[in-house]
Amino acid sequence: MTRFFANANYDFIGFRKYAYGVTAAVLIPGLLWLAAVGLNYSIEFTGGTLIRIRSEQALDAGRLRSALDAQGIHGAEIQSYGSEREYTIRARVAKAGTDANDTEATASAVTTALDAALGAGSYSVEKTEAVGPKVGGELRTKAFLAVFLSFFAVLAYLAYRFEWRFGLAAVVATAHDILATIAFIAVMRLEVSLVVVGAILSMVGYSLNDTIIIFDRVRENLHKYKRDDFASILNRSINETLPRSVLTHATTLVSLLALAVLAGEVIRPFALVMFFGVFTGTFSSIYIASPVLMWIEHKWPGADARGVKGTAPRAATKAQPVG
Numbered sequence: 001m002t003r004f005f006a007n008a009n010y011d012f013i014g015f016r017k018y019a020y021g022v023t024a025a026v027l028i029p030g031l032l033w034l035a036a037v038g039l040n041y042s043i044e045f046t047g048g049t050l051i052r053i054r055s056e057q058a059l060d061a062g063r064l065r066s067a068l069d070a071q072g073i074h075g076a077e078i079q080s081y082g083s084e085r086e087y088t089i090r091a092r093v094a095k096a097g098t099d100a101n102d103t104e105a106t107a108s109a110v111t112t113a114l115d116a117a118l119g120a121g122s123y124s125v126e127k128t129e130a131v132g133p134k135v136g137g138e139l140r141t142k143a144f145l146a147v148f149l150s151f152f153a154v155l156a157y158l159a160y161r162f163e164w165r166f167g168l169a170a171v172v173a174t175a176h177d178i179l180a181t182i183a184f185i186a187v188m189r190l191e192v193s194l195v196v197v198g199a200i201l202s203m204v205g206y207s208l209n210d211t212i213i214i215f216d217r218v219r220e221n222l223h224k225y226k227r228d229d230f231a232s233i234l235n236r237s238i239n240e241t242l243p244r245s246v247l248t249h250a251t252t253l254v255s256l257l258a259l260a261v262l263a264g265e266v267i268r269p270f271a272l273v274m275f276f277g278v279f280t281g282t283f284s285s286i287y288i289a290s291p292v293l294m295w296i297e298h299k300w301p302g303a304d305a306r307g308v309k310g311t312a313p314r315a316a317t318k319a320q321p322v323g
Contacts, residue, residue, distance in 0.1 A: 030183025
């Protein structure tokens with residue numbers, strides 16, 4: 001079998017300062033844009049109107065979206081409901097002088113748009129339901145709470161499996177991933193829906209998995225190479241897990257690229273966020289989590305997997321050969 005990067009011997013830790021520059025170049029403009037423009041929340045978080053329609057003939061989501069856009073109803077969420085003859089439309093009217101949370105006004109505007117595109121009498125409205133701004137606010141709060149609680153779950157798990165230093169380094173890397181991803185969402189003007197929140201949480205899990213793989217190898221190498229300094233062990237561990245990372249990430253990116261290109265409007269934001277998340281998660285596992293772990297060991301040396309008191313690691317300029 002062909003094994004990519006089987007004899008990798010790259011000095012990742014030695015290049016960490018350049019990686020910090022890349023992080024700053026991405027994060028700072030993105031966060032400034034986020035502060036200036038903010039996020040574009042879907043009606044699930046801001047409130048709106050849900051309308052379920054049934055047609056005698058098969059419908060196309062693109063045709064429905066064009067009809068709604070023509071009436072000034074932009075950003076509507078359109079999903080098939082069981083078959084191509086039934087669709088659920090979540091929308092808000094953004095016309096001047098119209099209350100965006102007015103269910104009757106939204107339903108009337110949607111009906112006008114569908115009459116123009118499909119013809120009056122060719123469909124029936126099965127259900128009309130309002131999603132109030134209060135409910136949307138509660139969903140937004142719970143979404144942020146889910147992300148926030150994941151930090152503590154990760155810290156507790158890694159502190160139990162490894163030690164608190166590993167857990168803290170993983171949490172810092174995860175925070176980096178979340179900030180970078182939210183900045184990406186703001187810059188791309190993606191609509192923040194529950195699907196996008198699911199993508200963020202999936203990205204967090206993906207990044208953590210990659211970090212844990214590296215940290216697990218670090219723990220093994222601390223036993224095997226007791227005389228090596230901590231930076232060399234980190235470099236060795238990253239290089240040894242590189243073949244696995246390359247293959248896993250490549251297959252994931254191919255799948256996400258297919259989703260981003262071929263999937264509909266509802267799934268595409270999920271694929272784009274995950275696609276970006278794979279890159280930032282891989283980057284943070286190597287250039288955020290590992291250097292932070294080395295800094296913590298330098299700042300607060302303590303008992304490590306070798307069973308001895310840690311010492312301040314020497315700055316590594318060249319990785320030790322991986323054999």
